Amino acid sequence: MASSGPVQLAPPSSIRILMRAGLLLLAGLPFADSYAGSSAPPGARMTDRTRLGTLDVPRAAIGTINWVPDDGGPSDARLLATFAEASRVGLNFFDTAERYGASPLSMVGQAARALGxxxxxxxxxxxxxxxxxxxxxxxxxxxxxxxxxxxxxxxxADAVVDAARASAARLGSPSLDLYQAHMPDVIQPMRWAGRARAKDEVYWEGLAQCYHAGLVRNVGVSNYGPTLLARCHAYLAERRVPLCSNQICFSLLSRSHGAQRTVDWCAAHGVAVLAYYPLAMGLLTGRWSAQRLPADRGLHRYLLRDGRVDALAPLVAALEAIGAARGCTPAQVALNWVISRGALPVVGVTSPEHVRSLAGALGWRLGDEERTILEAAAGSCGVEFEGSTFRPTNAKFVGYGFEKWELD
Incomplete structure (x- = not known):
């Protein structure tokens, strides 16, 4: 999954960005060679696919961090319908984790156990x-x-093997398609006492054992920057295990702090990038503004950066203009930008309508001029997306506090 790298240009003024986007809209952009509408047409089947290690997958994954069981309630029925619709249109790649669905109580227990x-x-x-x-x-x-x-x-390493077996049993499969380390080994509750000991190599050995035992078909990592990726890649290569993927936060608003450099490293070494928060938790959908703030107050700072009103207005306007010319929504344009930059977006969907909208982001590609406009608009906002209060992009809440990592 090659990346052509970032466009290097000084951010023009907001007015210039909007004029260029408006010209594209007035001129009418040519459609790509397959469907680019606002949702999947009836009977459509996703043909925009790629190889991910040994796997044949669509160029977008469905993120399931919010798929929490409802004991047979309405939420379960809605999620089942979502799963069925995703299967119908060929968006059959689902990203989950053993932590997904955990209760706050389990986090407290984890913290206590970590402290002995x-x-x-x-x-x-x-x-x-x-x-x-x-x-x-x-x-x-x-x-x-x-x-x-x-x-x-x-x-x-045995702990990794045991965890993989438990995950496979819950998923109802004898083996796992893709098994990833969720983050670097940053949970070190005794760091304050000088007793921190990262066990990343121990976990890599466990992943290798899972691979050679046939328990895992492909091995990946998450939240690794170029330095740790290089170490992991070399370690697994010695064990004759291909490093298939690396999952990081990557979007039009998340290119700094090592993200773009990580995407470029992965492209150069044949490692696929899975991009979570590709819509910056909804900020790139056009739904929110300074006049219509989301309920999550942790996102307000992006819309009102440094007290400015509509900090994201230039980028949202560019997304809307390009989307209008292509018959797409701003969210579909933002997702297609991620794909065009060599990554596979992991998109949180919780309804059949979301699935059909996601399908409309695939099957076509933005052109160079469109990407230039979008990246210039993103740069002019002066905003770097770093997540929300309890869902940051560079840390995990682990009961006793946040533990952080850095891609660069």
Whole structure:
């Protein structure tokens, strides 16, 4: 999945950006050679696919961090309908993790256990995997990517193997399509006492053992920057294990702090990039503005950066203009930008309508001029997306606090 790299130009003024986008709209952009509308047409089947290690997948994955079981309630029915619609249109690549579906209580237990306090053996989560496994029983074949959680008490390669077996059982499969380390081993509750010990190589060995045992078909990582990627890539190569993927935050608003450099490193070494938060938690959909703020107050600072009104207005206007010319929504344009830059977006969808909208982002590609306009508009906003209060892009909340990593 090659990346052509960032466009290097000084951000023009907002007025110039809008004029260029408006000219594109007035001129009418040519459609690509397949459907580029606002949603998947009836009977459409996704043909915009790629290779991910040994896997044949669509060029977008469905993120399921918000797929939480409802004990047979309305939410379960809606998510089942979402899964069925995704299978129907060929968007059959689902990203999950053993942590997805975990309760706040499990986080407290994790923190206590990490500090050596008695806390029992509460599971890390797994209900998200189990939900997907139940949906997949009577459905066409799906591709599932899941993740192993580095925690202090997992101190051996065998712990990775055991966790992989548990994930496979919840997903109802003898093996895992793609198994990823969820983050670098940053959870170090005794760091303050000088007793931090990163176990990344231990976990890489566990991934290698899973691969050679046939328990895992492809191996990936998440939230790794170029330095740690190079170490991991070399370690796995010695064990004759290909490093298939790296999942990071990447979008029009998330190109700094090592993200673009990580995408470029991955392109040069044949490692696929899975991009989470490709819509910057909804900021790139055109739905929110300074006049219509989201309920998540942690996102307000992006819309009102440094007290300015509509900080994202130039970028949203460019997305809307290009989308109008192509018959697409701003969100579809933003997702297509991620694809055109060599990454595979992981998109949180929770309804059949979301699935059909996601399908409209595939099957076509932005041109060079369109990408230039979008990147210049993003640069003019003066905003770098770093997540929300309890969902940052460079840290995990682990009960006793946040533990951080840096891509660069």
């Amino acid at each position: 306090l008695p806390a029992g053996d509460r599971p890390l989560g797994g209900s998200g995997e189990a939900l997907l496994g139940s949906f997949a029983r009577d459905a066409p074949p799906s591709v599932f990517a899941t993740k192993f959680t580095p925690v202090p008490w997992r101190a051996s």
